[in-house]
Amino acid sequence: xxxxxxxxxxxxxxxxxxxxxxxxxxxxxRVAPSEPATDARPVAPPVSGPTEQVTLYVAYDDxxxxxxxxxxxPLPAGRQERAQELLRALLGLYLDKSSPHxxxxxxxILEVYLxxxxxxxxxxxxxxxxxxxxxxxxxxxxxxxxxETLSANIPGITRVKILxxxxxxxxLAGHADLADFYDVSAMGQxxxxxx
Amino acid sequence: MRWxxxxxxxxxxxxxxxxxxxLLSALFLSSAADEKRIAIxxxxxxxxxxxxxxxxxxxxxxxxxxxxxxxxGAKTEASRWKLxxxxxxxxxxxxxxxARIAGVDLDLPSKFLLENGRGLVPLSSLTTxxxxxxxxxxxxxxxxxxxxxxxxxVHFTAQVSKTNPPTLVMDFTSPVNPMIATEPGKLRMVFSxxxxxxxxxxxxTFDSKTIPSATYQESNGAAEITVAxxxxxxxxxxxxxxxxxxxxxPRGAAPVPAQPAGLQAGNSVPSLQLQPGISAPAxxxxxxxxxxxxxxxxxxxxxxxxxxxxxxxxxxxxLAFAHRLKQELESRGLTTLLLRDGDTTLxxxxxxxxxxxxxxxxxxxxxxxxxxxxxxxxxxxxPASEESRGPFLDWETAQSGFRAASEMAGTSLAxxxxxxxxxxxxxxxxxxxxxxxxxxxxxxxxxxxxxxGIPELNSPEYQQxxxxxxxxxxxxxxxxxxxxR
Numbered sequence: 001x002x003x004x005x006x007x008x009x010x011x012x013x014x015x016x017x018x019x020x021x022x023x024x025x026x027x028x029x030r031v032a033p034s035e036p037a038t039d040a041r042p043v044a045p046p047v048s049g050p051t052e053q054v055t056l057y058v059a060y061d062d063x064x065x066x067x068x069x070x071x072x073x074p075l076p077a078g079r080q081e082r083a084q085e086l087l088r089a090l091l092g093l094y095l096d097k098s099s100p101h102x103x104x105x106x107x108x109i110l111e112v113y114l115x116x117x118x119x120x121x122x123x124x125x126x127x128x129x130x131x132x133x134x135x136x137x138x139x140x141x142x143x144x145x146x147x148e149t150l151s152a153n154i155p156g157i158t159r160v161k162i163l164x165x166x167x168x169x170x171x172l173a174g175h176a177d178l179a180d181f182y183d184v185s186a187m188g189q190x191x192x193x194x195x
Numbered sequence: 196m197r198w199x200x201x202x203x204x205x206x207x208x209x210x211x212x213x214x215x216x217x218l219l220s221a222l223f224l225s226s227a228a229d230e231k232r233i234a235i236x237x238x239x240x241x242x243x244x245x246x247x248x249x250x251x252x253x254x255x256x257x258x259x260x261x262x263x264x265x266x267x268g269a270k271t272e273a274s275r276w277k278l279x280x281x282x283x284x285x286x287x288x289x290x291x292x293x294a295r296i297a298g299v300d301l302d303l304p305s306k307f308l309l310e311n312g313r314g315l316v317p318l319s320s321l322t323t324x325x326x327x328x329x330x331x332x333x334x335x336x337x338x339x340x341x342x343x344x345x346x347x348x349v350h351f352t353a354q355v356s357k358t359n360p361p362t363l364v365m366d367f368t369s370p371v372n373p374m375i376a377t378e379p380g381k382l383r384m385v386f387s388x389x390x391x392x393x394x395x396x397x398x399x400t401f402d403s404k405t406i407p408s409a410t411y412q413e414s415n416g417a418a419e420i421t422v423a424x425x426x427x428x429x430x431x432x433x434x435x436x437x438x439x440x441x442x443x444x445p446r447g448a449a450p451v452p453a454q455p456a457g458l459q460a461g462n463s464v465p466s467l468q469l470q471p472g473i474s475a476p477a478x479x480x481x482x483x484x485x486x487x488x489x490x491x492x493x494x495x496x497x498x499x500x501x502x503x504x505x506x507x508x509x510x511x512x513x514l515a516f517a518h519r520l521k522q523e524l525e526s527r528g529l530t531t532l533l534l535r536d537g538d539t540t541l542x543x544x545x546x547x548x549x550x551x552x553x554x555x556x557x558x559x560x561x562x563x564x565x566x567x568x569x570x571x572x573x574x575x576x577x578p579a580s581e582e583s584r585g586p587f588l589d590w591e592t593a594q595s596g597f598r599a600a601s602e603m604a605g606t607s608l609a610x611x612x613x614x615x616x617x618x619x620x621x622x623x624x625x626x627x628x629x630x631x632x633x634x635x636x637x638x639x640x641x642x643x644x645x646x647x648g649i650p651e652l653n654s655p656e657y658q659q660x661x662x663x664x665x666x667x668x669x670x671x672x673x674x675x676x677x678x679x680r
Contacts, residue, residue: 137567174500176473193622
């Protein structure tokens with residue numbers, strides 16, 4: 001004859017197993033299947049608020065020119081944040097499939113710093129420079145596009161410096177000089193020749 | 196802020212030592228001046244090539260010898276090297292002396308060498324090889340390494356007039372443009388680009404105490420006439436370069452320095468003018484000034500430049516263009532230094548230092564691209580920078596005193612390119628090392644022709660068309676550029 005205490009212990013253990021099984025079954029149903037990653041690029045926080053009309057200086061490789069284009073984009077209130085959003089909007093055009101001046105996928109504007117008096121520092125990620133096509137004209141179009149778009153929409157910028165991943169670099173992709181500061185007024189001559 | 200005599204910004208020494216670079220540049224220039232060369236004169240072009248020494252023998256690249264004379268192509272198949280010149284086929288074998296040209300075997304005096312796809316033949320074999328390719332005789336002055344193809348020789352006569360003071364009048368059968376140097380007791384004329392041949396006697400004596408004699412000699416691809424004088428002498432040109440008149444220097448004019456004087460290209464009187472605010476080193480006034488132009492093949496070595504196609508790197512195309520441009524400029528009497536003569540890495544600062552050390556009249560940087568077509572001519576867009584102080588030029592804006600000369604040269608280049616139906620665009624750009632150059636400085640970016648794709652960048656016809664236009668553009672402003680030195 002089976003002792004009574006043994007029957008009680010087995011019954012309790014069966015009850016625990018049954019309870020655990022029900023709990024696990026319920027927990028499994030609560031976990032949603034995860035989506036596979038489609039874009040590894042970090043996404044900038046969306047800018048809310050009303051849109052503003054700005055002038056973007058867009059490079060066109062085919063005739064090798066720079067064209068002023070009006071666009072409406074949402075801009076934050078802060079001057080530095082506005083500068084960043086402006087250049088991110090410009091880069092968005094270049095990263096589009098139908099870009100007139102394609103940049104390498106993953107190219108980004110990390111930060112734009114405005115330093116008084118009149119200095120703007122554009123910090124790009126390494127992909128921006130590493131994946132850029134090499135050539136005098138193609139590189140100058142990128143630089144002129146960034147500098148002119150910034151100075152045309154953010155008043156008071158007189159000099160621009162371009163960094164790559166926070167560091168100084170000699171050239172963008174072997175040609176355009178990144179070691180020096182760009183004088184916005186002198187840049188006007190280059191821009192007018194490119195238009 | 197950077198200064199021409201200081202390292203780059205931020206207190207970081209970049210390049211590591213300016214002194215080391217100056218030493219490097221001095222070694223580079225002196226080695227360029229001393230290297231063995233062969234001069235080749237023909238109706239198509241006058242040019243010179245470097246001579247390589249292997250196992251105690253002088254060798255030269257046979258493709259380079261033939262390239263300016265016609266259409267050439269070479270192919271390497273294991274140890275065999277096939278060369279085609281116009282319609283003449285030839286075959287050489289690495290390490291062998293037997294070669295076959297136009298179906299006929301011949302023996303070279305020493306073995307054929309194949310180095311990195313480049314075929315080298317003994318210098319002494321040129322008199323046998325070239326007639327087979329060219330279909331006509333050649334004359335080779337082997338000790339002085341001067342090769343004459345066809346009837347191109349320039350002869351001269353020399354006569355001292357009985358006037359007071361006496362003058363030596365030298366008449367040449369074609370225009371000449373020698374480098375002239377004055378030293379105490381003599382005046383030297385070096386003919387690097389002219390197929391000058393010796394008179395009946397190597398030493399000419401004149402019945403004059405003021406100008407008693409002149410001697411002719413040849414060495415290292417150049418001819419030299421030395422005129423002896425008991426007083427300081429000056430040379431002047433006339434008859435469109437066909438006559439050189441040598442006369443005693445007027446008293447008080449053009450004093451003869453104790454040390455060897457500077458060489459002058461085609462001009463007997465030094466006409467150095469300093470740009471405002473620029474302190475010229477003493478070497479530019481008294482040291483040798485051997486080059487008129489520097490041609491810089493951009494990129495090189497580890498730095499490939501743009502990938503023009505799967506097989507074509509920008510650094511290779513720029514080197515080919517630069518070689519042709521050098522030959523074209525030299526054929527027009529402009530002494531030219533090729534800054535990068537092989538697949539070597541040179542930083543932008545190194546290039547600028549070498550150019551500034553050479554004290555040339557013009558710097559031409561060659562780039563190539565697959566974007567667009569034609570040629571784009573660039574002058575510098577100077578960066579925002581500090582001003583020069585005292586005798587020191589701000590390194591970033593060293594070009595500022597030469598912008599007018601650069602723009603003049605750029606305009607002239609663009610005009611000549613347009614004349615030859617090449618689409619051309621003149622632009623400014625923040626482009627290193629143009630901003631660091633203390634001479635007229637331009638960059639050309641060569642794109643494929645309007646009709647034809649990227650492979651056309653490598654075609655000899657297109658390259659020749661572009662470099663001829665560029666050289667013509669430089670020649671058109673040579674006097675203005677020379678005066679600015």
